[in-house]
Amino acid sequence: MTLKMEVAELTDFMAAEFPQVAPDFAIDRLAPMEIDLRLKVEGRHLRPGGTVSGPSMFSLADCAIYLAVLAMIGPQGLAVTTNGSIDFMRKPASGKDIVARCRLLKLGRVLAVGDVLMYSDGVDQPVARASMTYSIPPR
Amino acid sequence: MTLKMEVAELTDFMAAEFPQVAPDFAIDRLAPMEIDLRLKVEGRHLRPGGTVSGPSMFSLADCAIYLAVLAMIGPQGLAVTTNGSIDFMRKPASGKDIVARCRLLKLGRVLAVGDVLMYSDGVDQPVARASMTYSIPPR
Amino acid sequence: MTLKMEVAELTDFMAAEFPQVAPDFAIDRLAPMEIDLRLKVEGRHLRPGGTVSGPSMFSLADCAIYLAVLAMIGPQGLAVTTNGSIDFMRKPASGKDIVARCRLLKLGRVLAVGDVLMYSDGVDQPVARASMTYSIPPR
Amino acid sequence: MTLKMEVAELTDFMAAEFPQVAPDFAIDRLAPMEIDLRLKVEGRHLRPGGTVSGPSMFSLADCAIYLAVLAMIGPQGLAVTTNGSIDFMRKPASGKDIVARCRLLKLGRVLAVGDVLMYSDGVDQPVARASMTYSIPPR
Numbered sequence: 001m002t003l004k005m006e007v008a009e010l011t012d013f014m015a016a017e018f019p020q021v022a023p024d025f026a027i028d029r030l031a032p033m034e035i036d037l038r039l040k041v042e043g044r045h046l047r048p049g050g051t052v053s054g055p056s057m058f059s060l061a062d063c064a065i066y067l068a069v070l071a072m073i074g075p076q077g078l079a080v081t082t083n084g085s086i087d088f089m090r091k092p093a094s095g096k097d098i099v100a101r102c103r104l105l106k107l108g109r110v111l112a113v114g115d116v117l118m119y120s121d122g123v124d125q126p127v128a129r130a131s132m133t134y135s136i137p138p139r
Numbered sequence: 140m141t142l143k144m145e146v147a148e149l150t151d152f153m154a155a156e157f158p159q160v161a162p163d164f165a166i167d168r169l170a171p172m173e174i175d176l177r178l179k180v181e182g183r184h185l186r187p188g189g190t191v192s193g194p195s196m197f198s199l200a201d202c203a204i205y206l207a208v209l210a211m212i213g214p215q216g217l218a219v220t221t222n223g224s225i226d227f228m229r230k231p232a233s234g235k236d237i238v239a240r241c242r243l244l245k246l247g248r249v250l251a252v253g254d255v256l257m258y259s260d261g262v263d264q265p266v267a268r269a270s271m272t273y274s275i276p277p278r
Numbered sequence: 279m280t281l282k283m284e285v286a287e288l289t290d291f292m293a294a295e296f297p298q299v300a301p302d303f304a305i306d307r308l309a310p311m312e313i314d315l316r317l318k319v320e321g322r323h324l325r326p327g328g329t330v331s332g333p334s335m336f337s338l339a340d341c342a343i344y345l346a347v348l349a350m351i352g353p354q355g356l357a358v359t360t361n362g363s364i365d366f367m368r369k370p371a372s373g374k375d376i377v378a379r380c381r382l383l384k385l386g387r388v389l390a391v392g393d394v395l396m397y398s399d400g401v402d403q404p405v406a407r408a409s410m411t412y413s414i415p416p417r
Numbered sequence: 418m419t420l421k422m423e424v425a426e427l428t429d430f431m432a433a434e435f436p437q438v439a440p441d442f443a444i445d446r447l448a449p450m451e452i453d454l455r456l457k458v459e460g461r462h463l464r465p466g467g468t469v470s471g472p473s474m475f476s477l478a479d480c481a482i483y484l485a486v487l488a489m490i491g492p493q494g495l496a497v498t499t500n501g502s503i504d505f506m507r508k509p510a511s512g513k514d515i516v517a518r519c520r521l522l523k524l525g526r527v528l529a530v531g532d533v534l535m536y537s538d539g540v541d542q543p544v545a546r547a548s549m550t551y552s553i554p555p556r
Contacts, residue, residue, distance in 0.1 A: 054220050055198035081193050083361050085224040085502035089523040106506040222500050224363035226391050228384040245367040332498050337472035359471050363502040
């Protein structure tokens with residue numbers, strides 16, 4: 001399995017296709033079937049008390065798995081999320097980015113499944129866990 | 140079972156506690172263990188092609204169940220989402236709000252569970268389904 | 279939307295194709311996109327203390343949605359579950375069957391989604407909630 | 418973090434408390450916050466065509482996370498599953514046991530969360546993924 005898109009291409013693709021959310025994210029690491037994606041936490045991602053909101057973490061997980069799929073199949077795909085589950089396990093550390101470590105568990109012809117552990121940057125225990133299924137349109 | 144908070148109180152609570160997201164939402168209907176919550180769709184909720192983004196629908200479901208819980212237990216609670224699952228089933232209609240119809244299935248001492256069907260306003264078939272668990276802190 | 283299989287045909291299909299689990303279940307009601315399926319609780323479904331086990335309820339939900347799909351598409355399909363989520367909310371009543379009330383929320387060309395509320399027979403509050411996605415093979 | 422129960426104690430506990438399902442399972446490996454649990458596949462776990470049924474895999478995941486929790490908190494706990502999500506990704510290999518590799522992601526005072534990858538014995542690609550939440554009663 002080899003990558004069809006590298007970090008720079010994925011970053012450009014996000015900026016062009018999803019300009020509203022692209023500035024929120026940075027790719028820390030990319031490998032076949034794996035990606036580490038960073039949520040650059042800003043005020044708009046926070047809840048009272050300074051913790052990162054649940055929907056911001058859902059968005060991070062969704063984007064991480066999407067990019068991991070795109071990196072493998074190339075930019076032609078119009079993959080859509082069909083299902084997601086998420087567990088919020090710990091309060092994120094205040095003032096820190098959230099880093100998602102994502103792996104694709106399945107990359108089939110029509111469905112892809114990935115899972116993600118999310119960490120406050122530099123902290124050992126995960127703050128959340130998510131898994132998502134993407135439907136890949138016929139090519 | 141009776142409501143401890145009415146629509147006006149919930150709306151004020153959201154505006155005070157969650158000023159960043161409160162303008163996104165409007166309560167269409169409130170009853171014991173039930174709420175209809177509207178996502179007032181704006182450009183920031185959209186993906187290319189004009190459909191409402193998955194994270195915006197997750198946020199709507201999360202907020203609906205949270206408000207349904209608060210309406211029953213009152214504003215003293217600091218309930219947090221511990222788990223959510225969501226199925227995206229159809230492409231939302233362009234240019235329409237999303238309305239979440241939420242019911243609480245369980246309101247226990249420590250855990251509450253709710254589920255939600257989400258519709259493009261005025262359209263019969265649901266665009267998404269979600270269920271979430273909230274942890275209710277000791278009172 | 280009309281039914282392609284009636285109760286008797288579904289029951290025969292289960293007995294022929296899934297003889298190991300068919301005796302566990304009875305169809306209480308069938309309508310387009312809806313089914314009520316009963317788990318006839320026996321000793322093998324119980325946990326210590328006399329409550330119905332989680333996997334038995336998962337199996338009931340899985341079977342209910344599967345039969346609801348088959349009733350609509352006919353017996354030719356070899357649908358497989360791709361995803362499920364389940365919330366266990368209350369302890370089932372001792373000595374009672376579990377009844378699943380299932381509706382299909384989506385019946386697409388390749389994916390079907392259903393959800394289920396499960397009740398101890400005759401009791402108002404649901405014991406569990408589940409949703410599942412089925413992949414429908416090309417016809 | 419140290420184990421409060423070893424393999425022999427967990428095995429005895431299962432045989433005493435869950436005699437109906439205990440013979441289905443064997444502990445391959447146990448470490449703090451981790452367990453590998455084997456489903457010893459028999460005819461009763463199979464679907465037509467010889468694949469392991471979805472509910473059998475749900476049961477394996479549920480049991481693996483339960484035992485991983487018990488190993489850490491000791492046999493006094495009456496933990497119950499509150500929530501589970503499962504993705505079925507590949508057809509299990511015929512005639513092989515299923516091995517669940519489980520890790521606890523959170524072991525809190527009231528909630529524990531674990532996830533599991535399941536493999537046909539000796540095969541590299543996982544057949545299923547699951548995550549579950551357990552509620553731990555006050556001690």
